[in-house]
Amino acid sequence: MTVHLVGAGPGDPELLTLKAARLIGRADVVVYDRLVGAEILDMIAPWAERIDVGKDPYGRSVPQVEINQILIEQGSRHSSVVRLKGGDPYVFGRGGEEAIALAASGIDVDVVSGITSAIAGPAAAGIPVTHRGTSSGFTVVTGFQNPDNPQRLDWDAVAKLGTTLVILMGASRAQTIRDALLDGGAPSTTPVAVVHRATTSQQEVSRLTLAELGETPVANPSIIVVGPAAALDLARISTTATEVPPFEATQGVIPWLS
Numbered sequence: 362m363t364v365h366l367v368g369a370g371p372g373d374p375e376l377l378t379l380k381a382a383r384l385i386g387r388a389d390v391v392v393y394d395r396l397v398g399a400e401i402l403d404m405i406a407p408w409a410e411r412i413d414v415g416k417d418p419y420g421r422s423v424p425q426v427e428i429n430q431i432l433i434e435q436g437s438r439h440s441s442v443v444r445l446k447g448g449d450p451y452v453f454g455r456g457g458e459e460a461i462a463l464a465a466s467g468i469d470v471d472v473v474s475g476i477t478s479a480i481a482g483p484a485a486a487g488i489p490v491t492h493r494g495t496s497s498g499f500t501v502v503t504g505f506q507n508p509d510n511p512q513r514l515d516w517d518a519v520a521k522l523g524t525t526l527v528i529l530m531g532a533s534r535a536q537t538i539r540d541a542l543l544d545g546g547a548p549s550t551t552p553v554a555v556v557h558r559a560t561t562s563q564q565e566v567s568r569l570t571l572a573e574l575g576e577t578p579v580a581n582p583s584i585i586v587v588g589p590a591a592a593l594d595l596a597r598i599s600t601t602a603t604e605v606p607p608f609e610a611t612q613g614v615i616p617w618l619s
């Protein structure tokens with residue numbers, strides 16, 4: 362009786378870890394989120410039960426307490442349950458809350474880290490989150506905070522950090538974020554990159570300045586990168602990299618597909 366909290370990575374199925382692929386292919390039940398792509402869901406064994414608890418920001422939303430309850434029920438009935446989340450389960454994934462609820466019910470929890478969109482998103486647009494001489498660190502924040510959360514982000518402090526700022530869940534609040542950073546003293550000319558559906562075939566990258574952020578709608582899901590590193594575009598350099606074999610060629614790690 363183990364529930365595996367598994368990170369599915371940012372979208373590209375080849376960015377799934379081998380451990381994640383193995384667990385997905387063998388699980389009795391997979392409970393998954395909105396950001397997990399179809400190619401990854403195709404790895405679920407045909408006999409396994411699939412439970413969609415995707416939280417659509419514009420529609421249906423399964424409350425977190427209900428998701429915890431589903432995991433506890435499934436975890437008490439089956440030997441292997443995979444709770445599949447986009448990116449990394451512990452980066453704005455509420456994986457911590459699920460781990461606490463499961464442990465409190467006596468169910469073993471195993472965390473399988475995934476590649477977070479906070480790093481892979483900028484990288485897919487040719488932006489290294491740290492770069493010698495440009496950025497000596499990076500800060501990952503949420504652009505949307507529950508108003509009831511007593512731990513408010515201090516945007517004045519964030520504006521002054523001088524590191525690459527990576528904002529998740531900021532699409533619908535782009536203008537508010539821009540105003541908060543400008544009020545905090547960030548220059549209006551600070552480079553910004555918006556990476557939509559990073560690492561997928563629908564990826565789109567927009568480059569702008571902080572003053573321009575939010576002037577046109579930011580599509581969801583997007584990563585907003587703010588700081589001098591956001592002006593870099595090293596993606597073209599990677600064309601010299603060794604060609605990666607097609608995804609099908611890697612499927613030997615999934616027992617029922619091989």
Ligand SMILES: C[S@@+](CC[C@H](N)C(=O)[O-])C[C@H]1O[C@@H](n2cnc3c(N)ncnc32)[C@H](O)[C@@H]1O
Pocket residue numbers: 371372396446447448449450451452453454476477478479482528529530531556557558559560561581582583584
């Ligand atoms: C609830 S958070 C989950 C983050 C996830 N646990 C991670 O580590 O990447 C959802 C937000 O992550 C960002 N996100 C996740 N995948 C993305 C992708 N492929 N492209 C752009 N943004 C993405 C968006 O900002 C989205 O609103």
